[in-house]
Amino acid sequence: MEKEQETKIKITDVKMSDSSFKTELDGDKLYFIRLNLSERVQHLIFVICFIVLVITGFMTKISKDMLGFLGGAGNIVFYYRSLLHRTAGVIMILTSLYHIYYLIFKPAGRRLLFDMMPRVKDITDMISNIRYYLGLEDSPPEFDRFSYKHKLEYGALFAGTTLMSVTGVLMWTEQDWSKFLIDISTLIHGMEAILACLAIMVWHLYEVHLRPHKFPIDHMWLTGVIDEEEMKEEYPIHYKKIMNDPELQKIYTEVRVLTDQGLKKIGFVK
Amino acid sequence: MLSSVFFYSIILALICSIFFVGIGFAQSVASPDEENCLFCHRYPQMGRYDETGKKRVFYINEKMFANSVHGHLKCTSCHVGLDTIPHTNIEKVDCSTKCHIVEPSTNKEFSHVNMIEKYEASVHGKMKNGKIKPHAEDLPTCKYCHANRMYNPFRTIWGKSEALSRETLTRCMGCHTQEQWAKRFYSHFTHRMRRRRSQAEIIALCTSCHEDRKKMARHGLETIETYKDTFHFTQVKYGVENAPDCIDCHVPVNYSTHYIRPKTDPTSPVYITNRVMTCSNQGGLKTCHPGAHAEFASGRVHAYGIKAKIAARDKKIKMPSQAENLVAERAQQEIENKEIFHYQVLKIIRLFYQMLIAVVVGSMVIHQMLDYIRTKKRHH
Numbered sequence: 001m002e003k004e005q006e007t008k009i010k011i012t013d014v015k016m017s018d019s020s021f022k023t024e025l026d027g028d029k030l031y032f033i034r035l036n037l038s039e040r041v042q043h044l045i046f047v048i049c050f051i052v053l054v055i056t057g058f059m060t061k062i063s064k065d066m067l068g069f070l071g072g073a074g075n076i077v078f079y080y081r082s083l084l085h086r087t088a089g090v091i092m093i094l095t096s097l098y099h100i101y102y103l104i105f106k107p108a109g110r111r112l113l114f115d116m117m118p119r120v121k122d123i124t125d126m127i128s129n130i131r132y133y134l135g136l137e138d139s140p141p142e143f144d145r146f147s148y149k150h151k152l153e154y155g156a157l158f159a160g161t162t163l164m165s166v167t168g169v170l171m172w173t174e175q176d177w178s179k180f181l182i183d184i185s186t187l188i189h190g191m192e193a194i195l196a197c198l199a200i201m202v203w204h205l206y207e208v209h210l211r212p213h214k215f216p217i218d219h220m221w222l223t224g225v226i227d228e229e230e231m232k233e234e235y236p237i238h239y240k241k242i243m244n245d246p247e248l249q250k251i252y253t254e255v256r257v258l259t260d261q262g263l264k265k266i267g268f269v270k
Numbered sequence: 271m272l273s274s275v276f277f278y279s280i281i282l283a284l285i286c287s288i289f290f291v292g293i294g295f296a297q298s299v300a301s302p303d304e305e306n307c308l309f310c311h312r313y314p315q316m317g318r319y320d321e322t323g324k325k326r327v328f329y330i331n332e333k334m335f336a337n338s339v340h341g342h343l344k345c346t347s348c349h350v351g352l353d354t355i356p357h358t359n360i361e362k363v364d365c366s367t368k369c370h371i372v373e374p375s376t377n378k379e380f381s382h383v384n385m386i387e388k389y390e391a392s393v394h395g396k397m398k399n400g401k402i403k404p405h406a407e408d409l410p411t412c413k414y415c416h417a418n419r420m421y422n423p424f425r426t427i428w429g430k431s432e433a434l435s436r437e438t439l440t441r442c443m444g445c446h447t448q449e450q451w452a453k454r455f456y457s458h459f460t461h462r463m464r465r466r467r468s469q470a471e472i473i474a475l476c477t478s479c480h481e482d483r484k485k486m487a488r489h490g491l492e493t494i495e496t497y498k499d500t501f502h503f504t505q506v507k508y509g510v511e512n513a514p515d516c517i518d519c520h521v522p523v524n525y526s527t528h529y530i531r532p533k534t535d536p537t538s539p540v541y542i543t544n545r546v547m548t549c550s551n552q553g554g555l556k557t558c559h560p561g562a563h564a565e566f567a568s569g570r571v572h573a574y575g576i577k578a579k580i581a582a583r584d585k586k587i588k589m590p591s592q593a594e595n596l597v598a599e600r601a602q603q604e605i606e607n608k609e610i611f612h613y614q615v616l617k618i619i620r621l622f623y624q625m626l627i628a629v630v631v632g633s634m635v636i637h638q639m640l641d642y643i644r645t646k647k648r649h650h
Contacts, residue, residue, distance in 0.1 A: 067508060179567075179568065182566075195623065206642075
């Protein structure tokens with residue numbers, strides 16, 4: 001157990017949580033793993049690629065008048081724009097392919113896929129959650145490891161990445177296809193980009209940045225863990241499952257020493 | 271910080287360029303004014319309002335004129351007549367006039383008539399089958415596109431190219447000792463070696479007519495703003511080297527740029543059988559889409575415009591004015607059924623996505639707002 005503690009990074013949640021979640025500053029504490037290292041790395045690569053792709057992609061849509069300031073540098077800017085867009089696209093596709101491999105061949109990936117599968121409960125959850133928002137119910141529904149929000153987003157990401165990859169590769173190899181197919185690809189690539197961008201901004205960035213108790217940022221994407229309070233609050237069914245099953249406890253829980261040092265290192269806590 | 275340094279250096283470069291270009295002009299010597307036209311025309315205020323109320327400026331800047339492509343001509347070479355003062359017997363300048371300059375390759379009198387002949391045979395020429403085309407007044411004449419352009423400044427802001435110019439000129443002047451002549455010859459030559467207009471300038475020139483909906487409708491044409499939806503234009507926007515502008519695809523290879531033909535003409539590079547060559551390898555000049563095959567090249571480059579819209583709708587469409595009826599009529603002839611199908615597929619995809627974006631993002635916004643309000647309420 002001690003050896004394990006040493007290898008794990010040290011974290012705190014004091015600064016980023018609401019006062020109601022504040023706990024004592026020292027001593028060991030139980031944490032629940034939401035994302036393992038592989039998943040966090042996959043996510044980080046995706047974030048970087050997505051931002052690069054969005055910027056370099058929408059650069060083609062800037063109006064001519066706004067590009068006047070580039071002057072003679074436009075040629076070189078456009079060259080690097082194209083290069084970056086393709087590079088980021090290739091990295092994203094490779095990451096997606098690795099993710100599919102991960103889903104099929106790794107136990108953690110198989111668990112993720114199984115937990116991510118849509119179920120009837122998701123529809124009833126969504127209805128009762130919206131009823132809760134509207135004040136028709138007193139408490140929100142109890143979620144398992146992934147709520148309907150996560151499942152919708154994951155599904156959209158899966159479909160979106162597939163579409164963008166296929167249309168992107170088609171456009172890259174345009175002279176091998178009919179112009180009609182390229183026209184369709186161009187249209188879908190552009191429209192899907194708008195959809196993906198808006199969806200990420202409204203759905204995902206709200207969830208991890210603007211949501212009360214998450215503002216300004218939910219550190220889980222770097223640390224991979226949440227504390228017991230948050231786990232009970234947000235994913236009660238999964239929490240109960242873990243607490244009743246020693247096997248799951250081995251997978252999803254860990255005890256970490258509560259200290260600022262871990263996050264100080266990556267510059268999140270002053 | 272870095273970007274502001276970049277910005278200031280650009281401003282500095284601009285100021286320097288204006289300064290040095292000025293020096294470049296000041297250095298060359300103006301040709302002597304044999305007819306003494308500048309006796310009056312050197313005054314900047316010289317001009318009048320003509321009968322239509324248009325302001326006409328008759329001022330000639332001697333130095334600028336001397337640096338122009340026509341700088342060594344006499345005024346009366348182009349402005350024929352003009353032997354009375356005030357000038358009552360004025361005639362419009364005709365570029366096919368022989369201007370008493372000897373063309374060195376044939377030793378005959380020079381005129382632009384060769385170009386004009388090619389131009390008259392092009393889609394922009396006024397005559398068709400020996401008859402004047404309807405609405406011929408819309409068609410551009412020489413002066414619509416060409417001004418008395420100045421030579422590129424001999425001295426540029428780029429030190430390297432200036433040294434190069436000097437070195438070359440020194441070599442020329444080893445035999446051709448008259449500096450004025452050597453400079454002019456050098457300028458004439460290098461002027462022809464470079465692109466005179468950037469791609470963006472070409473597009474601005476062509477669209478000055480081809481985006482005028484009424485003017486185009488008179489000739490049964492659709493406007494070409496759909497070109498601006500293409501990736502070709504995206505490259506032009508950024509000033510990418512060799513980005514394709516109008517001329518690249520519409521002027522036949524090895525022809526003068528004046529010879530633009532309609533797409534139904536077999537010599538046109540956008541004629542269906544010439545497309546593969548146009549897209550893949552323009553006579554060895556440019557290789558844009560090296561592996562292009564017929565399937566790729568036969569597609570539509572400009573996005574679908576008003577004609578496809580008309581053709582895809584009801585066959586019996588009635589449009590308000592007679593001119594627009596002409597567009598509709600030509601749309602029925604030109605747009606094939608295959609293209610109508612393509613247009614409709616693209617339209618459906620676009621509509622589907624517009625609805626999807628509105629519904630998905632709209633409901634996401636509502637969902638997250640409700641979440642925010644409820645979570646806030648609960649914890650306070």
